[in-house]
Amino acid sequence: MKLNGSAWKFMQEDISTDLIRGKAWSHLPPQEQGAHCLEEVDATFAAQAQPGDFIVAGKNFGCGSSTAAHVAVIGLGIGAVIAESLGKLFVTNAASAGLWAVSCPGIIAFTNAGDKLELDTASWQVRNLSTGQLIAAKPLPTFLCEMIELGGEKNYLRARLARESAG
Amino acid sequence: MAGMHALQKMIAARAQPARAFAAAGEFVEIEPDIFSVIVSFNATEARNLVANLTDLGVRNLPIKHKIIAFSDHGSPAPSANAAEGHKLWRDFYRAHGVEVVDGGAGISHLVLVERGIAGPGDIVINQDSHAPTVGAIGAFGTSLGGGRMMLYALGRYWIEVPQVVRVKLEGRLRPGVFGRDVALHVNGVLGQQGALGMGLEFAGSYVDEASMDMRFTLCNMGTEMGAVSSYIQPDARTLAWLQPRCKKPFTVFETDHDFAYESTHVIDVAAIEPQVAVPHACDDVKPVSVVAGRHIDQAYLGSCASGRLEDIATAAAMIKGRKVHPDVRLIVTPGSREVLMAATKAGYIDTLHEANAIVTNANCGACPGIHGGILAPGEVAISTSTRNNKGRMGRGAEIYLASPATVVASAIAGCIANPGDYL
Ligand code: SF4
Numbered sequence: 387m388k389l390n391g392s393a394w395k396f397m398q399e400d401i402s403t404d405l406i407r408g409k410a411w412s413h414l415p416p417q418e419q420g421a422h423c424l425e426e427v428d429a430t431f432a433a434q435a436q437p438g439d440f441i442v443a444g445k446n447f448g449c450g451s452s453t454a455a456h457v458a459v460i461g462l463g464i465g466a467v468i469a470e471s472l473g474k475l476f477v478t479n480a481a482s483a484g485l486w487a488v489s490c491p492g493i494i495a496f497t498n499a500g501d502k503l504e505l506d507t508a509s510w511q512v513r514n515l516s517t518g519q520l521i522a523a524k525p526l527p528t529f530l531c532e533m534i535e536l537g538g539e540k541n542y543l544r545a546r547l548a549r550e551s552a553g
Numbered sequence: 554m555a556g557m558h559a560l561q562k563m564i565a566a567r568a569q570p571a572r573a574f575a576a577a578g579e580f581v582e583i584e585p586d587i588f589s590v591i592v593s594f595n596a597t598e599a600r601n602l603v604a605n606l607t608d609l610g611v612r613n614l615p616i617k618h619k620i621i622a623f624s625d626h627g628s629p630a631p632s633a634n635a636a637e638g639h640k641l642w643r644d645f646y647r648a649h650g651v652e653v654v655d656g657g658a659g660i661s662h663l664v665l666v667e668r669g670i671a672g673p674g675d676i677v678i679n680q681d682s683h684a685p686t687v688g689a690i691g692a693f694g695t696s697l698g699g700g701r702m703m704l705y706a707l708g709r710y711w712i713e714v715p716q717v718v719r720v721k722l723e724g725r726l727r728p729g730v731f732g733r734d735v736a737l738h739v740n741g742v743l744g745q746q747g748a749l750g751m752g753l754e755f756a757g758s759y760v761d762e763a764s765m766d767m768r769f770t771l772c773n774m775g776t777e778m779g780a781v782s783s784y785i786q787p788d789a790r791t792l793a794w795l796q797p798r799c800k801k802p803f804t805v806f807e808t809d810h811d812f813a814y815e816s817t818h819v820i821d822v823a824a825i826e827p828q829v830a831v832p833h834a835c836d837d838v839k840p841v842s843v844v845a846g847r848h849i850d851q852a853y854l855g856s857c858a859s860g861r862l863e864d865i866a867t868a869a870a871m872i873k874g875r876k877v878h879p880d881v882r883l884i885v886t887p888g889s890r891e892v893l894m895a896a897t898k899a900g901y902i903d904t905l906h907e908a909n910a911i912v913t914n915a916n917c918g919a920c921p922g923i924h925g926g927i928l929a930p931g932e933v934a935i936s937t938s939t940r941n942n943k944g945r946m947g948r949g950a951e952i953y954l955a956s957p958a959t960v961v962a963s964a965i966a967g968c969i970a971n972p973g974d975y976l
Contacts, residue, residue: 400746446746446749449746449749449779451682452682452696452697452698473749473750474698474713474750474781475698475699478698478699478700478711478713479698479699480699481699482699482700482702483699526580527579527711529580529582529711530711539699539700539702539703540605540608540609540702542703543609543702543703543706543707544608544609546707547609547610547611547706547707
């Protein structure tokens with residue numbers, strides 16, 4: 387699958403799930419949580435991000451507790467998260483909710499803020515449409531890809547149950 | 554082929570389909586041996602889960618015989634809201650034939666091993682975050698991050714095969730220093746991300762000589778260092794402890810000699826003083842002498858880190874013939890009914906009553922800040938519980954984490970005190 391989006395760059399390392407979405411907002415509906423997404427790191431980001439934009443982040447993005455910070459990222463309409471590396475629970479929590487969170491060592495140097503990127507999850511490459519360059523991303527396991535492509539854990543289970551009952 | 558760690562072998566053994574090898578970083582789909590869940594407060598979550606499973610047409614949970622529900626957090630219900638949540642979850646579990654271990658039985662991490670529900674080599678998925686505790690018997694205990702619906706609907710879960718950090722604890726402890734001090738010290742040395750996303754193995758001469766109670770305490774704190782699972786290689790002591798408890802067949806896995814650990818930390822435990830983690834981080838750890846004299850309002854002995862018989866025995870021995878300071882509340886919450894019964898038989902509970910301690914039923918108690926022992930703003934507690942995050946035991950309060958001995962010494966003194974003065 388191919389996704390296109392403009393890059394928002396967060397160079398800082400170790401952006402925890404609590405920084406992605408403050409605990410104080412966890413009770414809000416997803417869209418309202420989105421308005422607070424990463425506000426502690428960049429106060430203007432949530433107001434300016436457009437649906438489909440990418441978050442390009444430094445090492446260990448989404449570290450910390452398994453709190454559902456991905457809900458704010460999805461609520462804001464972000465198309466994909468591409469980071470130097472990612473917190474493990476963030477990756478699987480995001481996949482459960484249908485969000486691509488992909489590790490891509492070198493992505494920070496490869497990307498300028500505002501660049502148009504294309505994430506190809508078949509070839510596991512990111513193309514920078516603004517510079518014409520290509521970089522390799524780390525593949526996710528097939529079942530997680532299917533889960534994300536179908537929109538999350540529930541749709542994935544629906545498909546698997548149908549497959550398994552068909553034999 | 555590179556050598557494998559015992560934790561990695563457990564994943565390979567439970568893989569669906571089965572496989573001989575599992576390398577760090579691979580995602581593997583497994584069927585767990587046990588899926589431990591919570592009779593929770595959250596009514597909305599229960600309603601959503603029921604609606605989702607109905608939507609998916611799931612009428613029978615494929616691994617219902619492997620699911621076990623614990624009423625340990627805030628149990629029995631401390632409020633009407635909590636009671637509503639508890640009721641919905643109990644109804645859900647019972648409707649599906651899932652065993653509910655109800656209030657008073659104790660904390661999942663203790664009961665799973667005491668009753669032999671979990672054995673060595675088992676993969677135990679626990680909805681609660683201190684799942685690594687069961688690593689002390691050589692099981693793979695890990696917490697959920699996504700995938701809950703998959704466990705209910707398909708009985709499957711995915712695990713990313715972890716790399717493993719080893720902590721070698723060498724030497725003998727000084728008087729007044731206990732396993733919990735070692736755990737706090739390790740947390741201070743490694744930091745909150747010291748084993749992030751990895752397995753955390755404890756080894757060395759201290760571990761070889763440590764009791765099972767202290768081994769559970771060590772493994773429990775893996776969570777606070779970011780570990781997905783803790784591990785201690787089972788030995789004769791483990792097997793002797795398991796013998797009257799775990800009646801099912803189990804497998805003791807061993808790490809290959811050529812397994813390459815991510816890193817190895819060697820720590821001399823003989824050099825450690827009693828340790829205290831100061832507010833508001835579990836890895837901000839200092840020797841007790843640095844904070845001694847700090848006023849406290851409450852002292853808490855309990856939790857899945859330190860709610861075992863040896864912890865209560867230490868407390869009773871220290872407080873015998875003494876009294877809790879009149880300005881302090883000392884709350885003692887045994888981690889399980891088994892612990893409470895054994896402590897009663899041994900006379901420890903009488904000793905605690907005579908000293909004016911408050912002894913509660915077995916559960917998570919004051920640890921998560923939702924049951925008896927909530928702190929007021931400005932109050933200070935010293936506690937054997939797992940975490941001292943801001944606000945955990947009450948908004949605007951401060952939590953110091955320490956061993957049972959330091960907590961009891963402080964309860965007697967009315968301020969943070971060195972247990973060495975009360976032995
Ligand atoms: S005792 Fe505390 S840390 Fe342990 S399971 Fe209960 S609430 Fe969690």
